[in-house]
Amino acid sequence: MPTLPALPTKTEGKLPEMYSAAKTALAKCARIDECKLWADKMEALASYARQQEDEDLLNYANRIKARAYRRAGEVFESIPVAKGRRPPNDGIGGDASPNFTRKEAAKEAGMSPDQAKTAIRVNRVPADEFEEAVESDDPPTVTALAQRGKATKPKEDILRGRDPADFKQATKLLGIVSHSLTECKDVDVLAACRGMDERETDRFLDQVERLIMWLTAARKEIANGFAGPMDHSPDRAMPSKGHHTNGQSYSDSMPTRTQSTL
Numbered sequence: 001m002p003t004l005p006a007l008p009t010k011t012e013g014k015l016p017e018m019y020s021a022a023k024t025a026l027a028k029c030a031r032i033d034e035c036k037l038w039a040d041k042m043e044a045l046a047s048y049a050r051q052q053e054d055e056d057l058l059n060y061a062n063r064i065k066a067r068a069y070r071r072a073g074e075v076f077e078s079i080p081v082a083k084g085r086r087p088p089n090d091g092i093g094g095d096a097s098p099n100f101t102r103k104e105a106a107k108e109a110g111m112s113p114d115q116a117k118t119a120i121r122v123n124r125v126p127a128d129e130f131e132e133a134v135e136s137d138d139p140p141t142v143t144a145l146a147q148r149g150k151a152t153k154p155k156e157d158i159l160r161g162r163d164p165a166d167f168k169q170a171t172k173l174l175g176i177v178s179h180s181l182t183e184c185k186d187v188d189v190l191a192a193c194r195g196m197d198e199r200e201t202d203r204f205l206d207q208v209e210r211l212i213m214w215l216t217a218a219r220k221e222i223a224n225g226f227a228g229p230m231d232h233s234p235d236r237a238m239p240s241k242g243h244h245t246n247g248q249s250y251s252d253s254m255p256t257r258t259q260s261t262l
Contacts, residue, residue, distance in 0.1 A: 026057070066145055076102050076105065076119055076123070081102070102116060121146040122145045124149035133148075
């Protein structure tokens with residue numbers, strides 16, 4: 001089984017010499033207040049005021065941090081997205097492809113999953129845009145840069161030229177039909193018939209007849225290519241309640257409880 005090469009931990013990682021020197025200088029500056037030793041108090045006060053307004057050190061730090069995240073993201077993106085464990089690298093043919101995942105690399109480097117994700121997003125900011133932003137007088141934070149590099153899926157055009165109101169009606173109709181078919185599978189029709197009295201049976205058959213007629217009209221209109229508007233109300237042009245279209249009562253056409261073979 002492949003193993004992740006031994007990586008230095010975050011605390012063991014080497015820092016560039018200039019970076020270390022800058023940290024040392026800043027640490028010394030933070031500890032020692034030179035102005036406090038000045039005899040001219042007004043000159044010291046003027047220096048304090050200038051330091052309060054000076055954003056240069058902060059901007060330098062933000063630039064360094066942004067570039068560190070971008071370089072880390074570049075390294076992560078050089079590791080293919082894992083779709084399963086890779087076979088060990090036997091070194092044949094000079095293959096230097098990593099046999100570990102991005103997640104494993106981040107963990108070994110001491111970076112959290114969120115930090116790794118942020119690094120990848122910062123690296124995905126176009127180079128020109130990144131340089132312009134980082135070298136500006138007010139460089140953005142790493143979080144702001146990551147937001148720029150966040151991959152956003154283009155919104156799917158679900159309407160595809162259809163009227164929104166029509167689309168809403170279509171969604172409603174499809175949902176009703178789909179839900180009804182799903183619910184019907186769980187109904188024991190024979191048991192339901194035995195459980196209805198005569199009045200409930202008449203009402204049920206009346207509703208079924210109305211529904212059949214409406215669905216028939218809808219199917220015909222769809223088959224005809226939307227030739228003309230249909231009456232969307234199942235209650236219009238339907239037989240009177242409790243009677244078939246041939247004039248026979250629903251209750252007359254149904255077997256009685258004793259006649260039923262149910």
